[in-house]
Amino acid sequence: MTLPEGYSKAGPCQYYKLKRSLYGLKQANRQWKHELTTQLSQRKYILDIVNDMKLNEVKHAPTPLVSDWSSYDPNSPMFHDPSQYRRLVGRLLYLDFTRLDVTYYVHLLSQFLQQPIVSQWNVVLHVVKYLKGTANYGLFYSANTDLQLQAYCDSDWAKCPHTRRSTSGYCITIGGSLVSRKSKKQHTIAKSSNEAEYRSAASTVCEIKWLVYVLKDFGVSVSQLVPLFCDNKSVITMIENPVFHERTKHIAFDCHFIRDHFKVGFIKPHYILSRQQLADVFTKPLPAYLLADLLSKIHFSSVNAS
Incomplete structure (x- = not known):
């Protein structure tokens, strides 16, 4: 290891201070394991969805779905824009890569892409509200x-x-x-x-x-x-x-x-x-x-x- 050009040689009571770890030192093994530790999150993607749906000022939901909700509501009218329903569910399906907490709900809602009803659209929005409050969540993999x-x-x-x-x-x-x-x-x-x-x-x-x-x-x-x-x-x-x-x-x-x-x-x-x-x-x-x-x-x- 040599000093950068322009620096004088260190004296007997002077030492080099490392700002980062180097291979060959005792810290190298710890740093290598730290490098292999990773986190997977789609925070920005979630915030983009929230912004596009104009839900920034809406209170977030504590769970993706209420436990007593039924996917088949005979009293609910047809949703006026099925293409909007399909577009939003498609974005949530892409989010499924890292957000395993909404996997079940997104797959459930994706069964109604052809003729969604209003109550199903409201549940899709409810999932987005839940994601808004947990946008920082993701998968952690330790080395x-x-x-x-x-x-x-x-x-x-x-x-x-x-x-x-x-x-x-x-x-x-x-x-x-x-x-x-x-x-x-x-x-x-x-x-x-x-x-x-x-x-x-x-x-x-x-x-x-x-x-x-x-x-x-x-x-x-x-x-x-x-x-x-x-x-x-x-x-x-x-x-x-x-x-x-x-x-x-x-x-x-x-x-x-x-x-x-x-x-x-x-x-x-x-x-x-x-x-x-x-x-x-x-x-x-x-x-x-x-x-x-x-x-x-x-x-x-x-x-x-x-």
């Missing part, structure tokens, strides 16, 4: 965590009033940070809540398999059993006991491969209390206190605004 996979799966049985199909929801974390999640209506009608959650668990295992392959391409080997957290003890029994077939014999064979992955030691189902089920964020409306608690467990919180 100081392990690479342990954990999966959470859940379903909301037959809640669609029109089709009676269930909604599957799952989220998968690595080192506690979210790497994959989904909120999607199931293709078939489940005869029971057990069947709905069993199908959700099967789709979660498919995603786990894909993530394991991706990690393998990066040179990361997943040698431990992947814990699969479910809040339904009957579903865990259905996975671990193939003889328990009276309630499952009508389920499509493609869902039963989850039993093979349990048998070979790829996954291990665990029971978890409903209030600790992270996948609830992707299957149903939640009260503000519970939503905040679950989101904090997957490192979704307020980040530094840039």
